[in-house]
Amino acid sequence: MAATADLDTVLGKAVTILRAFRPDDLVLSLAELVRRTGLHKATVHRLAGELVANRLLDRVDGGYRLSGGLFELGMLASLERSLLEMAMPFLQDLYERTHETVHLGVRDGHDVVYVAKIGGHRQAASPSRTGGRIPLHCSAIGKALLANADPDLQREVLAAPLVRRTPHTVVAPGILRAQLTKAVETGVAFEREESALGITCVAAPVFGLDREPVAAISVTGPTSRFRPETQVTAVRAAAAGLGSTIARRDRMR
Structure with a gap:
């Protein structure tokens, strides 16, 4: 679940402004930022100006947009960056x-x-995007991770309300628990139109x-032509290859 910022601190308020932007937003007006954050107009105006000065927002016609400075910071995230560098050859091969x-x-x-x-001209219209998030229980990747997670985490997820997308x-x-057990036995997990209609994974x-x-x-395709069972061997091989690369790196540390 996404963390919420502390609105009692300046940093928390600034983060709240940045998180007000959604995947489809290009520009947000000052009034819309005020509405979404619940902060005072003067506070949003002042902090947005400071975010502009630090290249985290750009001031444009109609309001504000996220700046390239955020992208630069994101690319410095050490865990994700090193993981992506190791994973890319396997993802491209897959x-x-x-x-x-x-x-x-x-x-x-x-x-x-x-x-x-990674998707070409035939890519499925999935709700995923780089940097985006989706609940564990309704994605194949999420089920694969949850199936092999700590039992306490599994119980926590299964006890919480499971959002129907x-x-x-x-x-x-009970059905999700059975799917997780099957995922451990087979080494793969499936999603069948559970995060969005028309896709399977x-x-x-x-x-x-x-x-x-x-x-x-994961590999995702449209239900009209993609049969995920036919790609079990390929996706397992890619995951195993990346895992071996990560293990070799960790042994050398």
Whole structure:
């Protein structure tokens, strides 16, 4: 679940302004930022100006947009950057084998955060985006990670309300638990129109040196032509290859 900022601090208020932007937003007016954050207009105006001065926002016609400075900071995130550098050859190979949308994701709380997404001209219209997040229970990557996670985390997720994103989202804890057990047995997890209608997906966990799931790789395609069962071997091989690379790096430390 995404963390919320502390509105009692200046930093928390600034973060709240930045997090007010959604994936489809290009520009937000001052009035809209005030509405979304619940902060006073004068506070938003002052902090937005400071964010502009620090290249975290740009002031443009109609309001504000996120600045390239945020992208630069994001690329310095050491864990995701090193993981992406190691993963990219395997993701590219998997895309060349399948010509379907390939994802790399990590767990953050009860969500999957997508570190990479590769898709060509035929890519499925999935709700995923690099840097975006989706609940663990309704994505193949999320199920692959949750199936191999600490039992306490599994119990926590299964005990919480499971949000229904489509009519096919699994919201019954017993059914989800059975799917997680199957994912451990087979080494892959499936999603069938559970995060968005019209797409299906298969994912495999990536294990580090200590056999902890550090990430997962998936292949996604439209239900009209993609059969995820046919890509089980390919996605497992990509995940195993990345896991071996991570383990070799960790042994050398």
